[in-house]
Amino acid sequence: MHRVTKLSIRLLSDKASRFVPKDGVYPKGYIVGGIHCGIKKDGKSFDLALLHNTFGKDASAAAVFTTNKFKAAPVQVSQRIIKETKGSGINSIVVNSGNANAVTGTQGIKDANDMVIVTDSVLENKTDSTLVMSTGVIGNNLPIDEILSGIPKLALNHLGSSHQDWINCATAICTTDTFPKLVSKQFQIGDDTYTLAGLCKGAGMICPNMATLLGFFVTDAPVSPSALEQILKYSVDRSFNSITVDGDMSTNDTIVAIANGAAGGEEIDLNSSCAERYGALQHEITAFAQQLAQLVVRDGEGATKFITLKVKDALSYKDAKTIASSVANSALFKTAMYGKDANWGRILCAIGYADVENEAVVPSKTSVKFVPVDGSESLDLLINGEPEKVDEDRASEILQDEDLVIEIDLGTGGGQSADFWTCDFSHEYVTINGDYRS
Amino acid sequence: MHRVTKLSIRLLSDKASRFVPKDGVYPKGYIVGGIHCGIKKDGKSFDLALLHNTFGKDASAAAVFTTNKFKAAPVQVSQRIIKETKGSGINSIVVNSGNANAVTGTQGIKDANDMVIVTDSVLENKTDSTLVMSTGVIGNNLPIDEILSGIPKLALNHLGSSHQDWINCATAICTTDTFPKLVSKQFQIGDDTYTLAGLCKGAGMICPNMATLLGFFVTDAPVSPSALEQILKYSVDRSFNSITVDGDMSTNDTIVAIANGAAGGEEIDLNSSCAERYGALQHEITAFAQQLAQLVVRDGEGATKFITLKVKDALSYKDAKTIASSVANSALFKTAMYGKDANWGRILCAIGYADVENEAVVPSKTSVKFVPVDGSESLDLLINGEPEKVDEDRASEILQDEDLVIEIDLGTGGGQSADFWTCDFSHEYVTINGDYRS
Numbered sequence: 001m002h003r004v005t006k007l008s009i010r011l012l013s014d015k016a017s018r019f020v021p022k023d024g025v026y027p028k029g030y031i032v033g034g035i036h037c038g039i040k041k042d043g044k045s046f047d048l049a050l051l052h053n054t055f056g057k058d059a060s061a062a063a064v065f066t067t068n069k070f071k072a073a074p075v076q077v078s079q080r081i082i083k084e085t086k087g088s089g090i091n092s093i094v095v096n097s098g099n100a101n102a103v104t105g106t107q108g109i110k111d112a113n114d115m116v117i118v119t120d121s122v123l124e125n126k127t128d129s130t131l132v133m134s135t136g137v138i139g140n141n142l143p144i145d146e147i148l149s150g151i152p153k154l155a156l157n158h159l160g161s162s163h164q165d166w167i168n169c170a171t172a173i174c175t176t177d178t179f180p181k182l183v184s185k186q187f188q189i190g191d192d193t194y195t196l197a198g199l200c201k202g203a204g205m206i207c208p209n210m211a212t213l214l215g216f217f218v219t220d221a222p223v224s225p226s227a228l229e230q231i232l233k234y235s236v237d238r239s240f241n242s243i244t245v246d247g248d249m250s251t252n253d254t255i256v257a258i259a260n261g262a263a264g265g266e267e268i269d270l271n272s273s274c275a276e277r278y279g280a281l282q283h284e285i286t287a288f289a290q291q292l293a294q295l296v297v298r299d300g301e302g303a304t305k306f307i308t309l310k311v312k313d314a315l316s317y318k319d320a321k322t323i324a325s326s327v328a329n330s331a332l333f334k335t336a337m338y339g340k341d342a343n344w345g346r347i348l349c350a351i352g353y354a355d356v357e358n359e360a361v362v363p364s365k366t367s368v369k370f371v372p373v374d375g376s377e378s379l380d381l382l383i384n385g386e387p388e389k390v391d392e393d394r395a396s397e398i399l400q401d402e403d404l405v406i407e408i409d410l411g412t413g414g415g416q417s418a419d420f421w422t423c424d425f426s427h428e429y430v431t432i433n434g435d436y437r438s
Numbered sequence: 439m440h441r442v443t444k445l446s447i448r449l450l451s452d453k454a455s456r457f458v459p460k461d462g463v464y465p466k467g468y469i470v471g472g473i474h475c476g477i478k479k480d481g482k483s484f485d486l487a488l489l490h491n492t493f494g495k496d497a498s499a500a501a502v503f504t505t506n507k508f509k510a511a512p513v514q515v516s517q518r519i520i521k522e523t524k525g526s527g528i529n530s531i532v533v534n535s536g537n538a539n540a541v542t543g544t545q546g547i548k549d550a551n552d553m554v555i556v557t558d559s560v561l562e563n564k565t566d567s568t569l570v571m572s573t574g575v576i577g578n579n580l581p582i583d584e585i586l587s588g589i590p591k592l593a594l595n596h597l598g599s600s601h602q603d604w605i606n607c608a609t610a611i612c613t614t615d616t617f618p619k620l621v622s623k624q625f626q627i628g629d630d631t632y633t634l635a636g637l638c639k640g641a642g643m644i645c646p647n648m649a650t651l652l653g654f655f656v657t658d659a660p661v662s663p664s665a666l667e668q669i670l671k672y673s674v675d676r677s678f679n680s681i682t683v684d685g686d687m688s689t690n691d692t693i694v695a696i697a698n699g700a701a702g703g704e705e706i707d708l709n710s711s712c713a714e715r716y717g718a719l720q721h722e723i724t725a726f727a728q729q730l731a732q733l734v735v736r737d738g739e740g741a742t743k744f745i746t747l748k749v750k751d752a753l754s755y756k757d758a759k760t761i762a763s764s765v766a767n768s769a770l771f772k773t774a775m776y777g778k779d780a781n782w783g784r785i786l787c788a789i790g791y792a793d794v795e796n797e798a799v800v801p802s803k804t805s806v807k808f809v810p811v812d813g814s815e816s817l818d819l820l821i822n823g824e825p826e827k828v829d830e831d832r833a834s835e836i837l838q839d840e841d842l843v844i845e846i847d848l849g850t851g852g853g854q855s856a857d858f859w860t861c862d863f864s865h866e867y868v869t870i871n872g873d874y875r876s
Contacts, residue, residue: 066791067791068787068790068791069789069790069791069796069799069801070786070789070790070801071790102783103783103786103801103820103825104825105824138783138786139782139783139825249787249790249791251786251787251790331769331863331867335867335868338868344577345540345541345576345577348508348541348576348689349506349508349687349688349689351507351508352506352507352508352509352687352689353504353505353506353507353687358507361508362507363507363508363541382541385541385543386543387541387542387577425769425868426868427865427869429769429773429868430773430776430863430864430865430867430868431865
């Protein structure tokens, strides 16, 4: 166990250098930043983040929220604002970390509203043009004075559009994340060049709270609120909703997309005349959201492995995703991956108890294989329900890699597929989540 | 961590002395036993078990099987026999441990059938009067010669009705269980005295396989097959299907009930004339099955805690059970319990994402408390959605106990409730399931 722990620590310290970009290309018309306002107890870590649209025109916004019935106050407030504005004229996002403002009663709602009001008043001349998010400890009221005095300070003195400003913003939404999660890219739609930038925080949960997933991505492409909403839902289904660290869904989970149109071009809407551009944007945003979501898995608590599950030839996308999710969440599978054990029995088991109709999984048509990420030959574990004689040396070799792709071919003839990303379940996970008080 | 590991080892070695009965009272008309037939590699551990009805009349049998789509060969064979016989005239159960006969193709089905045929021919003069179960490694064919020659040896020389015979039988179905699981009790229905004995194996999964739950309980009460089937389903819902160790459901899970009527009295059937006796028997069997199922949680891999979740005042039993199951399976909750952390946020979180309708959980009506098993005062964590100022010293005191009851009152006015049992998630769980090859 000592050996494994040391290895994990090495991987952990490598992660920041491997996954935090040294530079980026950022969308036009946004300023961002982060500061320490006084929530985090070390007195210095950034805990307040702002993003603001400086382009002269109102931006479009869309958001997806946790379906947990215990919705944190900022989720309730942001949901109301999105509903009332129909996603039009949302120009800022304010986020605090260190306190989730969850299960905080009426005071919590007032505090979340106040964060919106103060941000609006500093950066805008109108109300309800800001979305609010919080992450951190639950059950404690926010240190609201620090936050409300921090917002103008951050808004007036610490916002910018440099790479460092984006890094600061991404850092300020982190809790126990071991590195800030920031991605940016440029892409073409027809002759137009657009830029996307996104940041998120992942599954960190020291202190009596829970994993929270927060993310937002912004673009300078021109998109109507309704088109942005459809694209966001599609992309989140295939990215943030296709990852798991421990299967727990928090009270605060929120993903927001903002489009300000600062790069020009014709607005992308839902009408058929721009179907081609809509499709292109959806493709770009989905791939981008996947890149961002995968960073959350990379930084999964105690994670030593990054596993891609590819379910193929299912009867429907929903079946494929349900089956992938079942394997991705199996504690038995995840501990086997940690132990570098080619335990295909546990994969089959989790396929078999996935909540799908009987015809969705036919044992005699199911095949499973390991696909090494180095491009070397894949290793068949099960072909059409018949177990293969597995070369254990080869399996062990493949499992030494941090990255692994597992392909599950259901052979139903339905042709539908889904990808899902997960990490392993390690001693460190238990330590982080069980032992942190001792 | 060192401290915790030592504590766990102490608890582990205590378990056999605390949970294995020194004596028992057993139902009339059954002989049982166990031997080593040659499957387990140490050359001596028992790996073949038999139970046989010696009462002159055919017994009634009922069974519930895994809903996993990858059903092991013995599950498929036993399902066929129950279906064809309608549960009438099943007089024996044969079980091997050490090899699950799962994902073993047509050879696997032939082997499972041969186990039935040989048992029938040694103990009966008719076919399909035996149910078969297997547990252990998956993907390997059974060492069928050893098993088929072991069956007559066991049947002719090693069956009996003493306490030791029952212990031998319970021991022979174990895999990585740390103690054999056997319970017996006598009860009255009207003037009639009946006896129940049951044994099961739990979540042990060393070697490339998966947790398997096998169990059977037998009584000398007279019960029709259809009544026994209804009672079994009801009781398993509230016992074996209300426990979790890691949430994984195996290819082999099987629970069987047999009633031979050897203690006499009028047969209990589904018709209204025996409704009262039916209800009494259902009550007894359910309580008994719960006792047996709880032993599986006690012996959960790496478990250091035994947690009872009581969900009260739900709109329906199904809601109550779904919510209890959601908490019981949360890795975050289970690691917090291991860390002895009064982390009610994680409990709420798991209540909030349980798959129930919106009206089933109303945050402002939800209350959560710890109920110490020593009868001392309970500790409120949340009352009607408002977090309590938790006395951390008192919480820590309560969490020192191995046993804990957590009461979740949904306050819906529906009045329905469900109990669920789970264990914590420890370093040892990860070690057992990830590291066993190193």
